[in-house]
Amino acid sequence: MKKAYVYAVVLLLLIMITGCPAFWKSADATLKKLMYNGVEVPEFSAKKTLYLVVLPAGTTEPPTVTAVSAVEGVNIVITDAETLPGTATVLVTSLNGKESLTYSIFFTVKVEISITADPPNGGEFSGDGEYVYGDLVTIVATPSIHHTFNGWYLDEPEEESFEESGDDPIYTDPIVSFEALNDVSLLVSFNPMEYTFNLVPVPPEGGEVAGGGAVNYGDSLNLSALSNDGYGFAGWWIDGYMFSDQAVDQVSTVEILNHTECITCTEYTIQGRFDPSAPQWQLDVTIESTPVNGGETWGAGVYPYGSYVTVGATPSEHYNFDGWYYGGEELSQGATYTFPANDYYTEGITYTALPLLGAFADIIYSFNAVAEPPEGGTVSGGGTAKYGQTVSFLAAPNESYTFEGWYYGEENMSGSPSFTLDTASFLDTHTLPITSTENSFTFTAKFDLDVPDTITVSLRAEPPEGGQVSGGGKFPKGTSTTISAKPNPGYEFSGWYYESCGSFFSGYPTITLSDLQFDVTLFASFYQP
Incomplete structure (x- = not known):
């Protein structure tokens, strides 16, 4: 009895020390970790062998599966999925070979269905979004008022393999269901409805x-009304609503149909009404441009009583619009100007002439001159000019500098200090840089420092009795020289220093000055210890 107790205690101690006896470990075929592409399988459990993993939309390659066994040294055989969707397996065999477990991961992917409406206001749709591969997708198209459903199309058919059909719709029904097997971009097409508008004069003799x-729907009607003698135009009407008071007008069907009583009708009657009490008067608007080549104008014509006049101007290149004038008086500075024709009506007359002047002005360009570097020289000239005028520049280098050229940005404009710019040629081939202010150009005169061909290296000892220096003299630019300092008895070398400012240059008595470009003046400092 006492031996059995001892054995039990020893066994318990072994379990506490080793975790479990070897004969238990030899039969363990479970995993401690199961991963794909380094990511742990969700809700992993050593005893759970079947898993489903949904991969993000756009994934095309099956993941790589890795596993960590609960017992080191067991045999693990991993077979990755070959396709998506697909199944990867992990076969784990225990150390004693008597136990095995197969873990399976079924990989599937999300499929993205995107939909765009054409035109955007043509209707509504539903069914877009992310689905799991194989799910049933139902897409629904609902045309808005004044539109009809036209069909479902592939938005980018050259990149898709989803029922390729060229320019034909892939579906002609507004409600369609299909399996989510791959990412698809769809375009739901809506057509504007066609409406017929019949025009009648009221009264007919008017x-x-x-x-x-x-x-x-969305297009415009070009309406025109011509009054008979004894009548004046009194507006365009539909279902009791006047949508325009202009005898000649371009009106969108959107505006007209917003005021109809029947929303399901496809044919409507528009009345052009005439009023025998309205004055029989017309305003004859003519337009003259100044200068003639300054721009184009529009809006000239004959306008009846009660109408509005709109005139417009588009300036030519290198011109700005300067204003609308009548009889020397400025009416408006805006390029588009609208006013009531009745402003010029005089009771008792039937015709008024209104000669308008559309004025254009030359754009004034600024041409600035700067020096680079500023100490390299002086510049003059430049200034303001109209298109076609010339601008002169002049550059004068300072002492020790030479003139290199006139530049606009990185473009060399002239190698002469005296430079005349033809603004027409320049403005025809150049645009304002993004960093420039409006209508302003900067020209740079670049100067180079004039380096002599012979370099002088000047050396001296400080104090003179402290030592000897050598290596100074005149040398061709770009060559080298070795300078040395040798202390006299009783002195020691302290260092080389710049003559001009006394700042330290080097602590070595012998040094080489390479690639000489400028004059050098140094002194060797000696001291008595």
């Missing part, structure tokens, strides 16, 4: 109307 017909 005048003539034109500009109706069949047009798509």
